[in-house]
Amino acid sequence: xxxPLPDHAGHRARLRQRLIEQGGDGLLDYELxxxxxxxxxxxxxTKPLAKALLxxxxxxxxxxxxxxxxxxxxxxxxxxxxxxxxIVQAAALRLLQVEAKAQPVLASxxxxxxxxxxxxxxxxxxRVRVLHLNTRNMLIRxxxxxxxxxDEAAVYVREVIRRAIDLGSAAIILVxxxxxxxxxxxxxxxxxxRKVAEAGRRLNIALHDHIIIxxxxxxxxxxxxxx
Numbered sequence: 001x002x003x004p005l006p007d008h009a010g011h012r013a014r015l016r017q018r019l020i021e022q023g024g025d026g027l028l029d030y031e032l033x034x035x036x037x038x039x040x041x042x043x044x045x046t047k048p049l050a051k052a053l054l055x056x057x058x059x060x061x062x063x064x065x066x067x068x069x070x071x072x073x074x075x076x077x078x079x080x081x082x083x084x085x086x087i088v089q090a091a092a093l094r095l096l097q098v099e100a101k102a103q104p105v106l107a108s109x110x111x112x113x114x115x116x117x118x119x120x121x122x123x124x125x126x127r128v129r130v131l132h133l134n135t136r137n138m139l140i141r142x143x144x145x146x147x148x149x150x151d152e153a154a155v156y157v158r159e160v161i162r163r164a165i166d167l168g169s170a171a172i173i174l175v176x177x178x179x180x181x182x183x184x185x186x187x188x189x190x191x192x193x194r195k196v197a198e199a200g201r202r203l204n205i206a207l208h209d210h211i212i213i214x215x216x217x218x219x220x221x222x223x224x225x226x227x
Contacts, residue, residue, distance in 0.1 A: 011047075012038055029060050033085075040084040041076075049076045053085075058122075061215070064089040065122035093119055097142070104137040105173070106208070112139075113211070113218055120177040120213045128155050128176040132169040133208070141167055155192050161199045171206040172196075175213065183214035185221055193221050 015035045018026040027035065030050045037046035056074060057063040064085060071082040096115035105112055112131075120127055126148040132141040143163070146154045155174070164172050174196060176189075185193075189212065197207040210221040221227045 011045075030054055032060070033063065036084055036088065037081055040081040049074075049081075052076075061118075061122040064092070065119075066124075101139050105131070105133060105139055106137050116175055116211065116213050117218065120175070121215045123177055124179055126176055126179060128174070130160055130163065131173040131175060132164060132167050133171040133173070134168075135170040137171065137208075140169065155196075157192070157195045157199050160196055161203065161205065164200065164205050165203065169205060171208050172200065173208050174210040176210075177213040181215035183212040183217050183219040185210075185212055185219055185224070185226065190221065190226050193227055197227060 012035070015027065015031055015038075019035060024032060030047070033053060034047045034050035037050055041049075053063050053071075053074060054060070057066050057070075066085075068079075068082045068086055071077050071085055072079065093115065096111070096118055099111040100108060100115045102108065102111075120129075128145045128148070130143055130145055131139055132143070134140050145160065145163075148154060155176075160172070160174070163169075174193065178184075189210065193207070193210040196210075200207050207227065208222070210227060212219040212221075
């Protein structure tokens with residue numbers, strides 16, 4: 001006679017059935033993570049670990065944005081389970097990036113914001129990136145310029161403009177995140193925006209916007225009249 005299935009095996013089968021029949025809306029947040037982890041840790045009840053991860057990282061956004069080292073510091077997590085979390089984030093970002101690149105950025109603004117929010121809103125440290133556009137406002141390069149601490153990341157005007165010249169960019173968009181969650185621009189944010197805009201203007205490189213991403217939303221310095 002074959003050994004009886006463990007109790008969690010039946011629960012896992014029920015999760016799978018709900019996922020197939022109802023899609024992601026049929027599962028709670030912890031159940032989504034729980035089922036994902038079963039693929040990496042097939043012989044264990046993953047519900048307690050899923051709940052612990054969501055509690056530690058503050059929800060799905062924080063969990064999928066966490067780096068692999070932070071994930072593996074949680075008891076019960078190893079390389080395989082951390083990779084399962086990161087591949088979901090990578091796939092989601094790839095899909096959002098494809099949408100953002102599909103048409104001129106200024107005509108697909110919400111797709112761009114969705115992509116940036118997914119990538120940056122829950123980061124624990126500041127990141128600065130520059131989006132490079134061609135004359136048709138199509139995204140030609142999305143580059144991380146610097147990663148910083150919990151409250152600042154370096155932006156060097158000369159490096160931003162030099163890179164735009166190297167790529168033949170007609171326009172750029174600055175982007176950075178506020179780990180505090182509040183996307184309101186600081187005095188330093190406003191100052192650097194104006195310096196980059198002025199430097200670009202001299203070389204016929206337009207600064208379309210400076211977007212600040214936070215867990216609580218985003219700010220556009222152009223929309224606020226600060227650019």
